[in-house]
Amino acid sequence: MLATPRRRVRALLLTAASAALVAATLPGPRALGVGDRLYPLLGNPGYDVLSYDIALAYPGANDRPMEAVTTVDARTTRRLDRVNLDFTHGTVRSVEVNGAPASFATAEEDLVIEPDRALARGSRLRITVAHTSDPRGPAGAGGWVRTRDGLVMANQADAAHRVFPCNDHPSDKAYLTFRVTAPGSVTVVAGGRRTGLVREEDGARTWTYRSAHPMATELAQVAIGDLAVVERKGPHGLPVRDVVPAADREALEPRLAGTPDQIAWMERRVGGYPFETYGVLVADTRTGFELETQTLSLFERSLLTSEALPSWYVDSIMVHELAHQWFGNSVTPRMWSDLWLSEGHATWYEALYAEEHGGPPLTERMRRAYRLSDGWRAAGGPPARPDPPAPGRQLGIFRPVVYDGSALVLYALRQTVGAAAFERLERAWLSVHRDATADSADFARLASRVTGRDLDAFFDGWLHAPRTPPMPGHPDWRSDVPGQGPSAAADRAALPGGAAPGNSG
Known part of the structure; x- marks a missing residue:
């Protein structure tokens, strides 16, 4: 039945009055989180993001904000009166929820959205936010990173929401589409694959890229600048x-011509490459790290052009980021305390590759790591329970204990179960949890199932104890008591391959 104008006005007034009454009973806007012990306000409860569509208008320079529109498609997992997104360092112009204007406010680094009516559990949710995305900011803050002639992204661990509104936590992976409009002289590349032709209009071009697999927001990548795109074939036509x-x-x-062989090397050890494409993104900038952004790993130009570093070392760092495509990107740590699953595995394959290509023997690297391991645990916590980062130092969780200290856990596991069982576990881990998230308990359970052994005591000691357990097969190995052995910082610098944050963001 079509209501008369008078009835429609009356109904609208009643709806507005009801909404005002509900709003009056709600507490003030506040920042939320998903319970991550290292980043308590990161991520948001109550919904599961299915996809992001991010449209950006690059003005041709990296010294002013871009106009942007981010569309978030999600499904609610409980009744919601409000929806929080992580977002900071940008101006919000407007917000719509399911096509209707919505009010919004900010609370710390959250955008708090209040739709005109509550959202039922299990309902589809589309949030459209018109905003700016600002590449200006302090160096090292993450998000956009300015290069000599453009921009790249470095969102790990908690900086994607400096670029676009999102549920910025690895536990909520989603499909991403980027639509970037830029001057015709500029090249734009993003993670995933380009969809269709580049659209040209009024001297500008719009580039669209879409991921074929879900990803964590910290793994998103967009590169803008005077760039060359070099295409080649990898194993099986990748x-x-x-x-x-x-x-x-x-x-x-x-240097880059070796990437297909590196992919083949990884595939022989852990199985087929998990995504639709791969490549190396070289940025003319200073970040202090390399980063495993999904399908397009980020490297500093200075690393790949250095003549002072041995070739095996540079190649092993490239394999580190490549290994992350399996460990960290395809199978993503559910909480940041599970970071060892990502960095420990990437360091493990980095060390194996180095050993086979002119670097130090794996056993030598692991023995040196064992000697330093108690100092690392004392300084930053055990591998699966790292200490929180210091205020203002969000990358502080990327400590030696999650690099070589966690590769040491894998070495001890292989010593315990044997090389064949260890390889079966690695392949099973990637198969069971592909395109998903998993945690330390998942890894321990699968290890016990695959090997047919009760490994609870092993993982309890190696992942959670304040002191490093004895190394199976090496009763003579000793770990320095913190404060009594040689300087851990100085000795750590000599470790082949390096396990400093420079390996991976």
Whole structure:
């Protein structure tokens, strides 16, 4: 039945009055989190994001904000009167929820949205936010990173919400689409694959990229600038595309040409590459780290052009980030305390590759790590229960204990169960949890099931104890007592391959 104008006005007034009454009973807007012990206000409860569509308008310079529209498609997991998104360092112009304007406020680094009516559990949810995305900011803050002639992203661990509104926690993976409009002289590349032709209009071009697999927000990547895209084939016809400063294309080619062989090397150990494409993104900037952004790993130009570093070392760092595509990207740690599952595995395969290509023997690296391990645990906590980062130092969780200290856990596990069982576990881990999230308890349970052994005591000691357990097969190995042995910081610097945050964001 079609209501008369008078009835429709009366109904609208009643709806508005009801909404005002509900709003009056709600507590004030506040920042929320998903219970991560290391980043308590990261992520938001009550919904599961299915996909993001992020449209950006790059003005041709990296010294002013971009206009942007982010659309979040999600499903509620409980009744919601409000919806929180992580977002900071940008201006919100407007918000719509399921096509209707919604009021919004900010609380710390949360955008708090109040739809015109409560959202029932299990309902579809579309949030459209018109906002700015600002590349200006202090160095090292994360999010957009300015390069010599453009921008790249470095969102780990908690900086994607400096770029676009999102549920910025690895436990909520989703599909991402980026639509970037930029001047015609600029090249834009993002994670995933380009969809269709580049659209041109009024001297500008719009580039669209979409991921074929879900990803954590910290793994998103967009590169903008005077870039060359070098395409080649990897194993089984895998599309490989490297993105480099145009001026460095020829100089970098000898280094990047080895990527297909590195992919094949990883596949022989853990199984098929898990995504639709891979490549190396070389940025002319200073970040202090390399980063495993999904399908397009980020590297500093200085690492790949250095003549002072041994070739095996540089290649092993490239394998570290490549290994993350399996460990960290395809199978993503559910909470940041599970970071060892990502960094420990990447360091493990980095060390194996180094051993086979002119670097130090794995046993030598692990013995040195064992000697330092008690100091690392004392300084930053055990591998699966790292200490929280200091205020203002969000990357502080990327400590030696989650790199070589966690590869040491894998070495001890292989010593305990044998090389064949260990390899079966690695492949099973990637198969069972592909495109999903998992935690330390999941890994321990699967290890016991695959090996047919009760490994609870092993993982309790190696992952959670304040002191390092004895190394199976090496009763002579000793770990320095903190404060009594050599300087851990100085000795750590000598570790082959490095386990400092420079390995991986």
